[in-house]
Amino acid sequence: MADTYTPPRVWTHDAENGGKFAAVNRPTAGAREERDLPVGTHPLQLYSLATPNGVKATIMLEELLEAGHEDAQYDAWLINISKGDQFTSGFVAVNPNSKIPALLDRRGAEPVRVFESGAILLYLAEQFGAFLPSDEAKRAEMLGWLFWQVGSAPFIGGGFGHFYAYAPEKYEYPINRYAMETKRLFDVADQRLAQTRYLAGDEYTIADMAAFPWIAPFVEGTIYNDARTFLSIDEYEHVGRWVGELAQRPAVQRGRIVNKNWGDEDQQLPERHSADDFAGKRL
Structure with a gap:
């Protein structure tokens, strides 16, 4: 390399250095804005974006529905990470790490929050007894x-x-x-x-x-x-x-466009509230 970087004795955050996500990334956690999350009518509420980690959750939910688990009906709400939606008080309450996806299960007497994509997959697999080997x-x-x-x-x-x-x-x-x-x-x-x-x-x-x-x-x-x-x-x-x-799996095709807000319009579904929302979409 032309230049060699010498780290300072004590690191400090430089908001001007960080590339594409410099405007939202900080070395601190917690809410930056008071704002409640929307809540739909279904038992499961997903707050996410169609990044690879977010798509994990929507594929799982669509696979559960494809397999006949009607209790897996869900509302999917868009979290725009470029605008800092993940740092609102409502989202931080569901995921203190401020990363998508985050899930709120409202089927019981008290809501259960589940954050981290792997944890969401494992939680749903155990709850519904699906896509998880018994052996x-x-x-x-x-x-x-x-x-x-x-x-x-x-x-x-x-x-x-x-x-x-x-x-x-x-x-x-x-x-x-x-x-x-x-x-x-x-x-x-x-x-x-x-x-x-x-x-x-x-x-x-x-x-x-x-x-x-x-x-x-x-x-x-x-x-x-x-x-x-x-x-x-x-x-x-x-x-x-x-x-x-x-x-080629239909549930995978559906899951890949949920919470997507970029690309061709017929392959976007920023919010998902029912199976009817996929009508007219190119999967």
Whole structure:
């Protein structure tokens, strides 16, 4: 590199430095604005955005409905993270970490809040007895792949995605570091999917729902500019097969457009309150 950065003895926040999300990112937690969250008529209230982490939750909810679990009817409300909606008092009350997605389950006497995408998937799977193996060994295998994805996402998003696509300046070292790790993770998935139909084995589970929203956009070339070419994603044949299969599932197709407010209008559904909301949408 042309310049070498020498860290100060004590770090301080520079609001002018941080790239695309500099305006909303701060080193502090808590609400910045008093504002209640909207509440709909269904038992489950989802507050989210159609980023990969948000899509995990909407795919799961749509899969539950597809499987006949009518108690999984939900309202999905848009949280615009670029405008700081995640820092309102209502949202912080549901997720003190101010990250999407966040779920409020109002089926019982007292509402139950669930935050973190992996926790939402596991909570819903346990509540509805779906997409979660009952066999102890298969359940352990599934949990391994679920948390493999949860632990991997920061390397792919905050690591590779940030330095390759969002950082105000491009630097060789962090791009190389996170490109290597992203490709290693794709290779892990590719080797596994060479052996099994789904990540946890021959059964479609929440592990697949967790990984798909992160992996599919690389295969389809819709994330981080030209990352598909840069990372030679075509090399991962078995990942491509798995993505193609999951992308054809009706619930996955619906879940991918819920809380989406960018792109083609017929592929956006900023809010979802009933199955009728998908009418006229291109899935």
